[in-house]
Amino acid sequence: MTPEELSKTIKKSLESLISAKKIAVKDIPEIKIERPKSKDHGDYASNIALMVAKPAGVNPREVAQLLVDELSKNQAFKKVEIAGPGFLNFTLESARLGEIVRTIIKEAINYGHTNTLQGQNINVEFISANPTGPLHLGHTRWAAVGDALARVLVASGAKVAREFYINDRGTQIDKFGISICAAANNEAIPEDGYHGAYIKDLATEIVKEKPEILKLSKDKQVIEFREEGYKKQLKQQQSVLDDFRTHFDVWYSERSLHSSGAVEKGLAVLKKHGHVFELEGATWLKTTDFGDDKDRVLIKADGEYTYFASDTAYYVDKRSRGFDVNIYLLGADHHGYVNRLRAVSACAGDDPDKNVEVLIGQLVKMLKNGQEVRLSKRAGNIITLEDLVDEVGVDAARYTLTRYPVETSLTLDIDLLTSHTNDNPVFYVQYAHARISAVLRAAVEKGIDWQKNTFNPALLITSQEAELLGALSEFPRIVAASASLREPHRVARYLEELATAYHSFYSACRVLPMDGELVTDVTNARLLLCAATRQVVRNGLDLLGVSAPEKM
Template identity: 50%
Template structure:
């Protein structure tokens, strides 16, 4: 029995208790909370629904809890229901109910953990979106790992996700990038506010090879060639790096297209007509404070040029015109002001501000031998995606960057991630999968029929009565709820932390309960029950790692 099925059972029993007493069943929460207690001696699960509801219906919490426990006693799948403390109800599952959960995992396979609560919600998930002026730095690398994982998580819970990269190919940073390329091609130092590093020299050389006479062209034409070719080459490098990191996008949206197509001018005229823009001090301002922003924003500067937010307005309007129900922006630590700004933009466009969500990610630092790693061999001033992957590999990099809340800064310990020990979180989880896969191979070598790919109907899963078996079953049973919560809160790190808990539960089980026969021993019904449990654990680990974009090796 899964936690969600148990929660439904508890809610149904609570509704019957209230109805029998003529009390309002509407006082029950839509979703009853059923959680594993910290102390296993208190039961397999516990619910506080009596504490939540009692006051609303005029009963003492313990009185309601006792009535609920009595109603649940003897229910199929439950071994016991007992009242504890001020009104908690502790629940113990029957062993056959635990076995049924194992059977569900065997049947569902890769679909275990999926749900449909987002019901086809069209989500535009924009992340990374680094300027095409250099390699992806560590902040962008974090978003590549977290954003891709979030897309996977939302998808398995029913959303239709479009991964989008906003290609910032307009603005002053591009002008500085072009000037830096021209200087490098001439063998000169970059401009004071330009870009340095070996990659600039490499790109400049590639431009000259592609366009041999470019340095002899008039300045305007020369700069245009360096702009067009340099951006194209840099962006191809960025896309290749992201692909090699396991992160691909459905849409690469060019900022410049909004200006070239007239979309920016069109949306600004629309806002002028609606009165959402006003003229003051020679500039046009958006009345963003009326929609919750901390200040009104200049949209058209006094020289008539559009401010950066003008592109943001047109971009959000474009997303909505493409049919997206929810637009998630994943931005860096210096973009806190964008939360109010983008929600106000949605409201100014006549939309619900909640169609916009902004996630802000904190800084990432590399540490080796207890000291910060500050410099890149190619980029010169920042550490890049390639630097991290070269140091620890794709799996370790993705897992480590995804296992922390984006609200917190991360110190990535390169020495730790190189260790093949339990101290290394990704190794710990991947090793659990490899160990589980090895069990199935060893079983096959003993001539035992496979468990994977079956529905377990020929196996007596009610034999899973060892305490460590129960711990492992209940941990496996938490997976769908963890995935649902990670999707709801946009927190992929919950998957990683869960996987570490699951790996721990498996290792403890394996140390306490022998799975395969040894020597001349014959396989017993318990052997097959434990093999089924191990296959359910392996499948769950594989499903969780897949959501993080991390491989599940069969051998290590």
């Protein structure tokens, strides 16, 4: 019996109590099942009696007693008890608890998938860096988290597009061109330009491929260097992300919004809803109508569209492509954007509470040699995605970055990560997977056909086995919660718990027969439990984009 089935069973009992007029409740709340922290409280617990007691006007323990009377008829329970103020504690017959193994083996890679978000069309935009330099550590966090988020959303039945918005227009990219041009001509790079060493590399590379650029006028050179540099830098970002196993469905260029007429179209939509006005030669959007602290300029007095104009157009464009929910992953330095984005949505006639979701992530800090490393692309003193990967590898980098809720600031101590890589939780989880794989390999070598032999779940009776089975049954709810709360870190935390449960089980319960012993039904039951655990570990790691090695 899975938690979902238990929930349904309780609901049925409650309904029959209501129709028998033993209790008066109008609306049955969602019946939550949790796994008690203490083993004394059984396999599962529910607080439903406490929830309905008040509206029914009865003592919670009385409600609990009525439910116990009803539920005790069910053969699946070994015990149903009332505890504390009115909790229901369920202890399942071990055969029923163990059935989850069969379910997992049968559903395989689909175990954990639900349809809780079915019918939703979600756009997840993340990273969206300027193509003017390498991706830094902040971007890396979004790469890991954004991708993992997209994966849990898909696993929960949503239709998802991962999108990267390329800021290829405006002053930043112009400065980028000026900087490369200066480097190519051995001139000093302007103070507000880009100073990273990669600028010089780009300059050298471009000059080598197209030496004739240097013969052009300075104005034309700047443009050429900008365009060539842009192409190369974008390609570099794309290839780095590819290696990082973060793949985008759409790379959306800001320039294309302008060339396709999307900007004018967006403006028209906003005008239609009556929130655009002119003042002192500029065109404004009245975002203060919807909670922004000041109105925003769409077209400057000199006729240039602002970056904000692109943003509004991009939003309107996303909506016209059918996305109901638009998730933005932004750094804390962009939090001033939230009200603006929500206001844009409202100005376009949408409901920001429904159509816009902004996840603000705190910045990643990094310590090296005990000192904080400042992340600044402009200063050139940056830790890039590649640096991190070179130090700790893709798996450890992705796992470490997805392990924490995004709203907490993160301090990575590089010295610690590099010198103690074995202490990284990702290895703990991966090790469980490798360990199980080794056991299953050994079983095959011994000629045990555990997949064909009969499985008797009633034989999984030790406390470690019960614990492991309980953890396995939680996975689908963890994935669904990660998706609906937009918190993929829950998957990582869950995997650590699952790995702990497995390692405990492994130490306490011998799986394969010792020399001279025979293969028993217990052997088979445990082997299947191992196989099921491996499947769940694998499914979970996959949601995080982390590999599940069979050997380490």
